[in-house]
Amino acid sequence: MTIPSFPDAAPLDGLIGGALIGLAAAIMLLALGRIAGVSGIAAKAAGLGGSGMDRIGAWAFVIGLPLGALAVMLARGGLEPAFAGPVPLIVAGLLVGFGTRLGSGCTSGHGVCGISRLSGRSIAATITFMAAGIATVALMNMLGWEVLQ
Amino acid sequence: MKTLFSLISGLLFGAGLTIGGMTEPARVRGFLDLFGDWDPTLAFVMGGALVVMAIAWRIVPGMARPIFEDDFHVPTKSELTPKLIGGAVLFGVGWGIAGLCPGPGFAALAIEPAGAAIFVVSMLVGMALLRLTEGKA
Structure with a gap:
């Protein structure tokens, strides 16, 4: 399909x-x-x-x-x-680990479990991390940075 | 029995992520590439998961307790804090860079072990760094 x-x-x-x-x-x-x-x-x-x-x-x-x-x-x-190379994987991993604990959740906890029970915190977090992800990819594309090998 | 059901939950979660293409960073970054060559697959994954979980949340109030536990342990906070939003921003930037979030990072250990291991170890270091800044290490 x-x-x-x-x-x-x-x-x-x-x-x-x-x-x-x-x-x-x-x-x-x-x-x-x-x-x-x-x-x-x-x-x-x-x-x-x-x-x-x-x-x-x-x-x-x-x-x-x-x-x-x-x-x-x-x-x-x-x-x-295709995966990113070691340096972007390390930078991304550090940000994801630090950010998900600071923000009390990730795509599963906020995105799936939180939104499905209409938690305001989870909806706000999901909108925020999606917007940040969209902005990051847009910026990297603008700079011509092909990260996946 | 509790451990077995945790394992089953993890197995189904990992299988679902893989079938849904979420262990492929190009698909995830394709979804985030809203202003370029957009790939809506992640929206279908979230939609499928949300429908099932919305039903599960409707079952909860009719249950005296979970099947294998004495109580439900569900977050009760409701205020939007700088930590919540700041954490989500940092997470989103990392997610955009490599096209991986925590679930697919672990699942991909079976698919692209070297790359996934670098990501997972770095993620755990990031979690430990947050503990340090909070003075809990």
């Missing part, structure tokens, strides 16, 4: 993948009573504050992420996405 104006978009895969993410977050909420916010759970697993869940549970969730990705790769064949 494609959208006429956007031939590269993958709307059906997007919806299916999104529904699975929603299901994952729903299990975390209904079974364990917690927000499936990846930055908070990762901080908990690393012993850096974060989610109030127990640390073994945080590890189990974090380990599940690449295992889930691996299962999809095995089922669908290999993916070889």
Whole structure:
């Protein structure tokens, strides 16, 4: 399935993948009573504050992420996405780690779990990080900086 | 049982991110490239996730407690603070630079291990730096 104006978009895969993410977050909420916010759970697993869940549970969730990705790769064949080089990855990682903890969440906690319960803080955070991301990409394109290799 | 369900949640989350193309930085940056060659896929991912989670939130009030816990632990803060907005700005800049946020960073460890590991370790260092500035290290 494609959208006429956007031939590269993958709307059906997007919806299916999104529904699975929603299901994952729903299990975390209904079974364990917690927000499936990846930055908070990762901080908990690393012993850096974060989610109030127990640390073994945080590890189990974090380990599940690449295992889930691996299962999809095995089922669908290999993916070889282009990544940024080491320096932009380090800069981006530092900003993402510092910023998500300062701002109490990322795309999952604010973007999925927060917006779906109409949290004002999460809506404001999501609008803000999307605007910052859009501005960053626009600026990098203006400067002709091709980051993905 | 709690640990098992955390693992299942992580597995489904990682699988969903991968199917939705969110472990491909070009797709994520394509979504953020609103003024260029825009790729709306991320909007479909968020839309799919939001529909399912909106239903889950409607189930919560009818439950006395979560299936495996004594209480729901849901954020209660409501005020917009400089920390919230400043943190979101920094996160958004990092997200735009590499096209990765925390979930896809971990999931991509299975797809592009070297690059994802650099990102994940740097992210954890960033989290530790915030702890230092807050005097909690």
